[in-house]
Amino acid sequence: MRVRDLMLVGGVGLGGTAMMIGRAATPPGATISGKVTFTGTxxxxxxxxxxxxxxxxxxHAAAPVLTENVTTGPGDALRWVLVYVSAGDQGSAPATETVRLDQKGCQYIxxxxxxxxxxxxxIYNDDSTSHNIHPLAKVxxxxxxxxPIGxxxxxxxxxxxxFIPVKCNVHPWMHGWHLVLTxxxxxxxxxxxxxRLQGLPPGKYTITAWQEQFGTQSQDVTVTGSETKSVSFVFKATPY
Amino acid sequence: MGKLFAVVVTIITVVSTAIFIAHTWWLPPDISAHGHAIDRQLSETMISSGVLFVLSQLALALFAWRFGDREDGRRVKPFPGGATPMVVFAAVLVGAEILTLTLVGAKVWAGVFQTPPDPNSLQIDVQAEQFAFYFRYPGPDGRFGATHPELINEASENFFGLDPARDTSARDDIVVPTLTIPLNRPIALTLRAKDVNHAFYVPELRIQQDFVPGLTIPLHFTATQTGRYEIVCTQLCGLGHYNMRAYIEVLPQAQFDQWLKDKAAQQ
Structure with a gap:
């Protein structure tokens, strides 16, 4: 899934309007797909x-926004988990398309x-209130x-x-992440x-899943041709 | 010129006094059990300083009217002993007035804020941070969990740095951004600051108290009227200071009990 596909997920899932870009045709190469779930509470x-x-x-009077540090879905699914090639990547052209971040309804979208x-x-402010975006970068x-408004x-x-945590200095509950990947x-x-990771040239890859509270898990996967391999990640969840 | 000055001074005096007497810009209604003492002291201060203000301005106008246009340059009458005794006399007069107001006012202030809270007060913890207030209630177990500043994490709404994994008393603590309190029940707040100085100011409660990082500052009051009022920070605390506010919601006891029960169920 490339940036625009990621934005498609964000746009559809959260009602965004500016991210409705069609999914690109499947690039040649192998695919690694799967699901991230949790066990425990x-x-x-x-x-x-x-x-x-x-x-x-x-x-949000009718339906309050929920905390997103651990976001779960049906079937013990975990949302907002980054899955990426952490080793074995054979390089690609630098991404040039502009990525959009919205501050909307006092949330990062x-x-x-x-x-x-x-x-x-x-980075857009879509709200009728001021925001103060503060990425807590260290590297x-x-x-x-x-x-301000407008x-x-x-x-x-x-x-x-x-991996940069981002906060709003005016609204303490606003929290998000900017993940900078090569x-x-x-x-x-x-x-x-x-x-779903597509267009992988044949080779051995380390696939890492990162969840902001539960940390990371990695698996080595070798793919050839245009095969599709399935990989699952299961995080152990604790209530606190 | 002297007469014109006298007229202008008199007009300024009359208009500004009338604004105060008519309460054109005045305090919001008092909703606290102690507020009447503060209001009375404020009123006494306004009256005593107001009377002196009017007398001195009118005397100035009178002298300007009477002697302002003398062209011979002679003094009307020198102050006995010259300038030095005059300055000393004025300093003593004004100093005595200010000292009296300070002593009387401090007595009223101490009577409200330096007294211990009612032992049956509802205990609420307050955390101020750039740029918000959060309020913590002890939950059904009646005990507050310990706070660990290093565990503060806004992403998981852990604004007080609680450790529910190890500290069972922290698990049911109720943390909310609105100070909800019952009517006519003494409230004892404990003020903490996460980062810099802030202030807890509710004009209707006649309360203004600073937060200081590293100090836990007690504050107590009783609200005597239901309603929703604004809490604002009055210490310049950074870029978002203008937006640092919360609300205080005073509810009848039964409604408050229900609110607390609903919040406890969400923990």
Whole structure:
């Protein structure tokens, strides 16, 4: 799943409008697909009370937004898990299409966003309130920018691979991730926990699944030709 | 010119005094059990300083009217002893007034804030951070879990740094962004700051208290009217200070009990 496919998942799943880009034709090569699930009892997805920001509280009055640090779906699926080629990648052309991050209803959409080094990233404030996006980068340069109502998008890019937690300085519940990857073979799981890495040249790969609270798991997979191999990841969940 | 000045001074005095007497911009209604003492002290301060203000302005106007246009440059009458005794006299007069107000006011303030809270107070923990307030109730077990600042994690709504994995008393703690309290019941708050100085200011409660990182500051009051009021931070605490606010919701006891029960069920 490439960036645009990831955005498709985010757009469909969260009602975004600007990300409805069609799925690209299946590229040649092998496919690794599977599902990410959990065992045990995961933490509760708690309703977020946005009382401090009446504009956003009104938007979610009927159905409160839930915490996304551990997001589960039907069949013990885990959402917002990054699955990517962490070793064995044979390189690809740098990604040039612009990735979009929205601050909408006092949420980051998508919650987990993947970019490649130096890929353009546009950050929009769609709310009638100010936001202050603050990526807590350690390898890349950390920054912290206010974005008032109606302000133009912030143009950003990340130079080095890093998993960057992102927060809003004005709304403490707003939390997301910018994952900067050198590989173009990655996917972020949707509500069904499914992922699909396509267009892999023959070879041996290490496939890693990363979940923000449960950490990482890796498996080695060897593919040939245009075969499809199935891989599953199961995280052990604890309620706290 | 002297007469014109006298007229302008008199107009300013009359208009500004009238604004105060008419309560054009005044305090919001008092909804606290202790607020009447603060309001009375404020009123006494306004009256005493107001009377002095009016007298001194009118005296200034009178002298300007009467002597402002003298062209011979002679003094009307020197102050006995010259300028030094005049300055000393003025300093003592104003100093005595300010000192009196301070002593009387401090007594009222101490009577409200330096007294211990009612032992039956409802205990609520308050965490201030850039740029929000969070409130914690002990849950059905009646005990607060210990706080560990290093465990604070906004992503999982762990704003107080609780450790529910190891600390069972933390598991049922109720954390909310709105201070919901029962009517006519003493409330004892414990104020903590995560990062920098903040303030807890509710004009209707006649309360304004700073948060200081590293200190736990007690604060107690009783609300005497139901309703929803704004809590604002009045210490400039950073870029988002303008947006640092929360609400206080005063409910009848039965409604509060139900609210607490509903919140406990969500933990």
């Amino acid at each position: 995961p933490p509760k997805m708690k309703p977020i009370d946005m009382a401090k920001e009446p504009f956003c509280a009104r938007l 998508p919650h987990v966003l993947v970019v490649q080094p130096n890929q353009p990233l546009d 890349n340069a950390e920054w912290n920018k206010s974005q 302000a133009p998008p912030i143009h950003a890019k990340w130079e080095s691979p890093e 590989t173009s073979h990655y996917a972020v799981t949707g509500e069904d926990g499914a992922f």
